[in-house]
Amino acid sequence: MLKELKIDEIYETVITSLENEANGVCKINGMVVFVPKALVGEKVRVRITELKKNFARGKIVEVLESSEKRVTSKCPYYEECGGCNLRHQTKEENLKFKKEKVENALKRIGKIDAKVDDCVPCFKDDHYRNKVSFKVEDDRIGFYAEGTYQLVDTEYCLLAENKINDCLNVIRNYIKSHKNKIKNVTIKHGNALDEVLIDIYSLSNDDMEILDYLTTNIDNLKTVVFNDKVVYGTGYINQISNGLMFLCSSKSFFQVNDVQTEKLYKIALDNAKLKSSDVVLDLYSGTGTISCIISSHVKKVIGIEIVPDAVLNAKENLKINGINNVRFICGDAAKEINKIKEQIDVIIVDPPRHGVDRKTIAIMKKMNPKKIVYISCNPVTMARDLSYLTDLYDVKKVIPVDMFPNTAHTECVTILKIRN
């Protein structure tokens, strides 16, 4: 009979694989244990921190035999902070991990045996995020420690663009010298004109007094949103991608890594092999980036997006870029897709992390498009959704793109073609 694991007890073990979120996996006394920041092949001493019915979690106490893929993280907050979790492994191995993550999801969840391309690397490993949300507690600002609500006070974040770290510093100075009830600060940087958007959520309207401090101390502050109201500026920032300009408000989605966004959209466009006669449906269209970028290659595009601000941005983006063959519909994709009258040749679908609901997939299939381009930031839900399409469609190409270096996350473009 195997001895039961105990909380706080320390065990020696060897890590056999990494799971989806890049936690090390091992078995101790017959129980699966997940160990953050442990690498395959490493012999480690692990303290059990959490016991569940079928698995446990542990923390490394000591690495007894280190992997040759292990590197030292440059981030001073890495041990505690939950902001990123793959800084302790080489870039090459991280890219391999992301490719395998997509392969495994397709095989295990989607029951799809497709060739997956190598993950497209990012030139910038740090300072690539154009949007970061920070938690605030009294005079501290930063991120929660992994899997907890314990705030880790961070002076800067290696993932954030430098301009965002400059703003973080200004906000930090403010909260150190002013009593406040601010809870959350989101900072976005627009690459077109080096502008900043700051969105603050506070439990007290008295904290509006931060506005003067921000306007005095931040260069190129374009807009401030306080408790969901635009209190300074136009309400949006400007982003350039793939040669076009996009307005983006606080609540509108925009890809977070400018360098990889260009590549992602180019990969999607190149592999979609669109025709000038094509009518394309862009599901989950956000600020209309994909619709705008493909518009000059096709006859017509229809975008569907649920966030009203994003649709307003998207409509404005058509004007800014002189595009007149695109129409945007504001609403839930599951409902609005039913109202489309046109014969759709290609569907481009770029859903949030939880993927596409079954009803929408069923209607997509009824529309009988020749091609579906599925763009995803979550290989697990992508694989599930693809499994509902593969009775009628063949998976032709799967291309992971490293949108989020130094984290376990990956973006992925999949091209599906109708079976003849």
Ligand SMILES: C[S@@+](CC[C@H](N)C(=O)[O-])C[C@H]1O[C@@H](n2cnc3c(N)ncnc32)[C@H](O)[C@@H]1O
């Ligand atoms: C991953 S983003 C993609 C946005 C856009 N394609 C881009 O590349 O920037 C997913 C988008 O889906 C939108 N969304 C989420 N649920 C939706 C729904 N039920 N119907 C329509 N859009 C939805 C989100 O607001 C977000 O803009």
